[in-house]
Amino acid sequence: MKPDSTPVIEVQGIGKRYGGVVALQDVTTAVRAGQVTCVLGDNGAGKSTLIKILAGVHEHDEGTLAVDGQEQRLGSPREALSHGIATVYQDLAVVPLMPVWRNFFLGSEKTSGFGPLRRLDGDFMRRTAKSELAAMGIDLRDVDQPIGTLSGGERQCVAIARAVYLGARALILDEPTAALGVKQAGVVLKYIAKARERDLAVVFVTHNPHHAYPVGDRFLLLRRGRSLGDFAKADLSLHELTAMMAGRAELEKLGEELSRDLP
Amino acid sequence: MVTAILRRPEIGAAVAALAVFAFFTVYTDQFVSELGVSTWLNSSSRLGIMAVAVALLMVGGEFDLSTGVMTGTTGLIVAVTTTHYGLNIWVAAAVSLAAALAIGAANGIVVVRTGLPSFIVTLGTYFVLQGLNLALVKAIIGGVSVQGMRDVPYYDSIQPVFGGSFTLLGYEFGASVLWWIGFTALATWVLLRTRPGNWIFAVGGAEQSARQVGVPVFRTKVGLFMTTAGAGWLVGMILLFESSSATSERGVGQEFIFIICAVVGGCLLTGGYGSAIGAALGALIYGMANQGIVYAQWDNNWLQTFLGAMLLAAVLLNNWVRRRAEVAR
Numbered sequence: 204m205k206p207d208s209t210p211v212i213e214v215q216g217i218g219k220r221y222g223g224v225v226a227l228q229d230v231t232t233a234v235r236a237g238q239v240t241c242v243l244g245d246n247g248a249g250k251s252t253l254i255k256i257l258a259g260v261h262e263h264d265e266g267t268l269a270v271d272g273q274e275q276r277l278g279s280p281r282e283a284l285s286h287g288i289a290t291v292y293q294d295l296a297v298v299p300l301m302p303v304w305r306n307f308f309l310g311s312e313k314t315s316g317f318g319p320l321r322r323l324d325g326d327f328m329r330r331t332a333k334s335e336l337a338a339m340g341i342d343l344r345d346v347d348q349p350i351g352t353l354s355g356g357e358r359q360c361v362a363i364a365r366a367v368y369l370g371a372r373a374l375i376l377d378e379p380t381a382a383l384g385v386k387q388a389g390v391v392l393k394y395i396a397k398a399r400e401r402d403l404a405v406v407f408v409t410h411n412p413h414h415a416y417p418v419g420d421r422f423l424l425l426r427r428g429r430s431l432g433d434f435a436k437a438d439l440s441l442h443e444l445t446a447m448m449a450g451r452a453e454l455e456k457l458g459e460e461l462s463r464d465l466p
Numbered sequence: 467m468v469t470a471i472l473r474r475p476e477i478g479a480a481v482a483a484l485a486v487f488a489f490f491t492v493y494t495d496q497f498v499s500e501l502g503v504s505t506w507l508n509s510s511s512r513l514g515i516m517a518v519a520v521a522l523l524m525v526g527g528e529f530d531l532s533t534g535v536m537t538g539t540t541g542l543i544v545a546v547t548t549t550h551y552g553l554n555i556w557v558a559a560a561v562s563l564a565a566a567l568a569i570g571a572a573n574g575i576v577v578v579r580t581g582l583p584s585f586i587v588t589l590g591t592y593f594v595l596q597g598l599n600l601a602l603v604k605a606i607i608g609g610v611s612v613q614g615m616r617d618v619p620y621y622d623s624i625q626p627v628f629g630g631s632f633t634l635l636g637y638e639f640g641a642s643v644l645w646w647i648g649f650t651a652l653a654t655w656v657l658l659r660t661r662p663g664n665w666i667f668a669v670g671g672a673e674q675s676a677r678q679v680g681v682p683v684f685r686t687k688v689g690l691f692m693t694t695a696g697a698g699w700l701v702g703m704i705l706l707f708e709s710s711s712a713t714s715e716r717g718v719g720q721e722f723i724f725i726i727c728a729v730v731g732g733c734l735l736t737g738g739y740g741s742a743i744g745a746a747l748g749a750l751i752y753g754m755a756n757q758g759i760v761y762a763q764w765d766n767n768w769l770q771t772f773l774g775a776m777l778l779a780a781v782l783l784n785n786w787v788r789r790r791a792e793v794a795r
Contacts, residue, residue, distance in 0.1 A: 258678075281680045296678040298671035300738045300788065309668055310680035312661045322659040347473075 209272045210235045211373045211404035212257060212288065218265030219252050225428055226252040229266070232423040232433045234373065239395060239405040241415035243448055244425035250408050253425070254377050257406065258290035259283030289371035291362045293378045299351030303343060306350045307332040307365050339364045339394060356387030363394050373404040380414050392418055412448050416441045424448065475732030476744030478783050482730070482776065483747045490758035497761050504638045510753025511646035512701050514746045517727035518653045519697035521745035524728050525657070526690045527670030527737030528577060528584040532569070532591035534720035536698030539595050540566050541705055542603055545612035545712035555620050563699045570695025574688035592721065599714040610714035615706070629707030642704045646746065649697070653742035662686065671738025726773060727752055730780040734788055751776065
């Protein structure tokens with residue numbers, strides 16, 4: 204861990220409005236190479252707004268966003284990608300009917316030949332997709348099968364492997380474990396740790412503190428579009444994190460209400 | 467190897483085309499005669515060029531209902547500007563192509579920018595063009611049919627390109643058959659072997675996902691609408707120079723036949739899946755059945771019944787294929 208290096212992505216006092224609705228306000232955090240910054244919050248906390256700003260889907264209205272210390276405005280996903288910021292969305296940005304290898308290289312296809320004969324290098328892409336996935340521990344019999352036939356965890360890993368292979372320096376993961384069972388979520392968490400080992404800066408968005416704590420180095424907590432704080436792991440225990448998440452007091456009150464209704 | 471073949475979208479159409487061919491070959495005498503073959507190949511070729519372009523667009527997740535009237539509009543532009551205004555015929559053909567591409571681009575820009583269903587947007591274009599074909603042409607030349615194309619200077623220099631014919635192994639083919647084969651080969655190459663082809667599958671299969679990984683959705687879709695319009699121009703030129711006349715009613719009602727050919731060829735109505743060769747085979751099936759029914763001396767209306775049955779069978783087959791591909795094993 205290099206806490207003093209220039210952050211790959213740094214946001215300061217960042218905010219976003221949709222019409223009159225404030226979706227995000229005054230949020231500050233940073234993610235460095237070889238670190239995992241977890242963004243935690245309940246539904247509607249502003250997690251997806253923050254992701255969309257970092258991914259270049261929406262531009263921010265307030266505050267600053269810096270990539271490698273240089274202030275930037277990311278106008279499109281393409282622009283974010285050109286800065287090495289890759290986003291793996293909850294819906295994984297895969298096209299279910301397309302073969303695994305075509306999905307792996309979608310938008311960044313490798314070609315050979317020039318001019319009118321410029322064509323997809325299918326052999327290279329099939330081979331590379333297979334070996335990159337094998338390196339991540341996914342052994343596919345056939346990279347020509349439609350990606351829709353893979354399991355949720357496998358698809359998640361294909362999406363992460365794709366971003367890593369395509370030269371991402373910063374990886375933004377949107378709820379990668381949300382729709383998965385315990386075992387598959389564990390597999391995905393292992394890939395997050397692996398990505399960190401490869402010196403990537405990872406932004407891991409989740410609402411589950413038990414998934415975030417084991418892999419996270421920093422924790423940004425959001426509620427209703429505002430920051431509840433940005434903590435280093437040393438300053439926060441899992442117990443405190445869980446307590447801050449989703450309002451423990453509210454949960455206790457809910458528990459009381461439910462038990463009262465029992466006969 | 468066998469699964470690789472069975473996984474191709476056009477496999478159903480290939481089997482059906484063989485069956486239709488075999489049936490009429492056995493059942494009628496004229497079907498494989500020199501005249502028979504050239505008749506059904508020529509009629510298949512015009513449908514086929516459009517069906518292939520429509521298939522690309524459908525793989526890209528959109529429809530175009532203005533394709534049929536576009537074949538009329540482009541022919542009328544050439545016919546009216548040459549016979550009435552004395553424009554050079556080659557220039558007129560170029561102007562007509564430019565107009566077609568502009569209309570296609572307008573279709574595409576409106577669809578992508580507004581997010582409205584292309585079905586509605588191009589239905590609007592369809593009526594606008596149909597009205598123009600009739601009213602504007604009537605206002606300019608006082609009728610809805612343009613004759614006298616043969617007297618236009620340089621007519622003989624351009625006519626063989628689109629309306630010519632050639633003889634091979636004793637069979638006479640129209641130039642349209644070459645255009646059809648060439649266009650199908652080109653479309654297949656683009657779809658399966660190039661980056662834009664990859665993008666076409668992606669924007670049709672999951673537009674949001676495609677955008678997220680950096681696929682230029684706007685360019686891809688507008689390009690597809692321009693391709694169908696450009697194909698409409700090509701077929702418009704073929705019809706114009708084969709008959710050396712243009713009429714305002716030409717092409718009306720054909721747009722659904724193109725879509726049917728594409729679906730029979732394996733295209734999903736929901737986009738993201740299909741093939742150019744399949745659409746060409748779909749057009750071939752239609753052309754063969756159309757002519758075969760005549761040779762069999764059946765009531766011509768059976769064609770509609772046959773077409774409907776083919777369409778239903780194809781949709782059911784495609785649906786099954788998609789569910790198999792999308793659901794995890």
